[in-house]
Amino acid sequence: NNNNNHSNNNNNNNKNEKKKEKNRPQEIANKLNAMMEKFRREAxxxxxxxxxxxxxxxxxxxxxxxxxxxxxxxxxxCWWLISIGMEEYIFLFYSHNIDGNMLLHDLSEASLLQDLSVKQIHSHKIMRAISELKK
Structure with missing residues (x-):
């Protein structure tokens, strides 16, 4: 009888696992749909x-x-970012309310990298362009 209970528990566990596996594609589809909706809104x-x-x-x-x-x-x-070929960052700068004063006086390479998650190679270009504005 004890073996029978053990066998029933295994069957129940197997059924639960199969049920989870069956729901998995739907969970993935739901997550993908949520991501797509987020990207659509951002676009x-x-x-x-x-x-x-x-x-x-x-x-x-x-x-x-x-x-x-x-x-x-x-x-x-943001317009300036487009003019220097860094348009991928316009929404980031916009959402952080970076105006001309902040651009010229408060942005550093460290803040570009850490606070704004700008790629390092792009941070160099942006900093050079900021230097040009200061001349």
Whole structure:
């Protein structure tokens, strides 16, 4: 009888394992759908930001002028990132509210790497471009 109980427990464990395995594809699909939705929302937000930048650049003659870089808005900093080929970071700079003053006075290579997770090779380029703005 004890062996019979042991055998029943094994059968129940096997059934539970099979049930988990059966649900696994659905769990994975749900996680993938959630990730896709997050990426879709981020892409929409980035598209909206790009539209705002393009409109601002057209409407305001002073927009993004290097001479006034320390007075740049967050949008102008994003525009500048595009101009130096670092557009992959515009949303990051935007979400951290980095304006011209912060760009010129508060950003360091360490903060780019640690706070903003900029790739090291890109941090060098961004720091060189910031140096150019300071001239």
């Amino acid at each position: 929409e937000e980035q598209d909206e930001l790009l539209q705002i930048l393009e409109e601002s650049a057209k409407e305001k003659s002073e927009f993004g002028k290097i001479e006034r870089s320390k007075h740049w808005s967050v949008h102008e900093v």
